[in-house]
Amino acid sequence: MRPQQVVVIGYGMAGARFAEEVRRRDPAGERVSLTIVGEETHAAYNRVLLSSVLAGAMATDAVTLHDGAWADRYGVTVRTGTRVSRIDRVVRTVTLADGDVLPYDAVVLATGSRAWLPPTEGLCDENGEPAPGVVAFRTLDDCERILATARPGAPVAVLGGGLLGLEAARGLAGRGNRVTVVHPVGHLMERQLDPAAGRVLARTLAQLGIEFRLNVLASGYVPGDGxxxxxxxxxxxxxxxxxxxxxxxxxxxGDAGLTIDRGVVVDDALRTSDPRIHAIGDCAQHPGTISGLVQPGWEQAAVVADLLTGADSAARYTGTPVVTRLKARDIDLAALGEVHAELDDPDAEVVRLEDPARGRYAKLVLRDDKVTGAIMLGTPDAAAMVTQLYDRGMPAPSDRLALLLGRALPSGATGASPADLPSSAVICRCNTVSKGQLMTAWRAGARSVSALADATRASTGCGSCREAVCGIAQWLAEVDPDQDAATAGRTAS
Ligand SMILES: Cc1cc2nc3c(=O)[nH]c(=O)nc-3n(C[C@H](O)[C@H](O)[C@H](O)COP(=O)(O)OP(=O)(O)OC[C@H]3O[C@@H](n4cnc5c(N)ncnc54)[C@H](O)[C@@H]3O)c2cc1C
Incomplete structure (x- = not known):
């Protein structure tokens, strides 16, 4: 039987991961013949790490996901620097901007998202492209443009005080730019933070040299002026x-007549309104997920690979409980679940601790004794514990204040030290890798952090779990340097 022809549209984080997942299940390409079409000229790269590139913590070539030989090695046809301009669902072809026409049995849409430019006068030219001196922060090329323009000491304005805007602001301030963040809402990161947390964060960032103009719109831009x-x-x-x-x-x-809302609407099999076309990553709209983060896209890629290779025709995606983390030097911030519940909510228990002078803010929202939301700023130990409780849906320890302070270590339940963590604890969120999976990889011979990363992919997403993976590797080396790490974990599972 001939392999089915699958065309992946978009060679970003979800499209690249989908191809890898397919080749894990079908290494010789007997079941699926893969073509990836990507509009960007680069091979797929880790977009999440662009903030680290901007901050000077990583080089641009360190974020590449696939080396030059990857496509040949895995028998994948990759077309970069060209976009798919049309899908014809009747004759089942996609047409590329360069005129080529590719037949398909199945399409995977992984077109991601694009930066939105506000309707500020002068910000765009007549073609809707950013005016000189304006860069949207989305791609590697954008990142390179920013670095080429932002000479040290120059004034830079960041439009938007959300997660990415703040990561950009912190990175540029760390490089010596005079940065002002302009945000139309009264507090920063309003989707993930309540006003009090937003104020503490602004104060901390201000101490790091960033200025803020909150609750005000930008009404015009003049190149060279501001x-x-x-x-x-x-x-x-x-x-x-x-x-x-x-x-x-x-x-x-949309042009192909698929059902669109905020994204391309998909069901639990990640199928669009045309069963031959799937959508994953930022472009997909699934009821169980907030899009815009990499973890859902990577989980979706695995499900569609299961389905299209036939490895598991019952595979389904039911949603991802997301945890948002700010990746900015000297700031530790995690937000999860319902963050906006108020102290007077009659159905929820809300506990808050505010220490603005030291940049700390912790808020816990509980229902029926379980964590349903949290904001943890400047409290990394507590954040680790609260995240584990949230992931596992476990009852929180009764001493809520101790939990907020990161001092609650209920017997065998949760804890920041590797030995205390249960096997099911998720260590790497981007790749959904648990402590148990790391232990299994260790037992199979992965005896260093990089070997664990190769075997499980842990720490290869946003990188914020790298310290935790190091801690687990260290702990495994201590408790059982030779073989039986399973014994080490038995007490904790
Ligand atoms: C600076 C930055 C920091 C981030 N930090 C985090 C973080 O810490 N944690 C987190 O979870 N997420 C983070 N994100 C978000 C994360 O990068 C995205 O969720 C992820 O990249 C989505 O993957 P995707 O493949 O769906 O889309 P993308 O990675 O955007 O890839 C889509 C690709 O499809 C291409 N494409 C679009 N249309 C076509 C077409 N018609 N034909 C061919 N190609 C096309 C695009 O050019 C693009 O290359 C960050 C994003 C940015 C920009």
């Missing part, structure tokens, strides 16, 4: 970095 704000004030800027939100890239799917 931003005019709606209250009549002016923010000088040689460069404006726009990070005002993203929109799912749905144009192609």
């Amino acid at each position: 931003l005019k704000l709606a209250d009549g004030s002016h923010v000088p800027a040689d460069l404006v970095v726009v990070s005002a939100g993203v929109r799912a890239e749905t144009g192609l799917a």
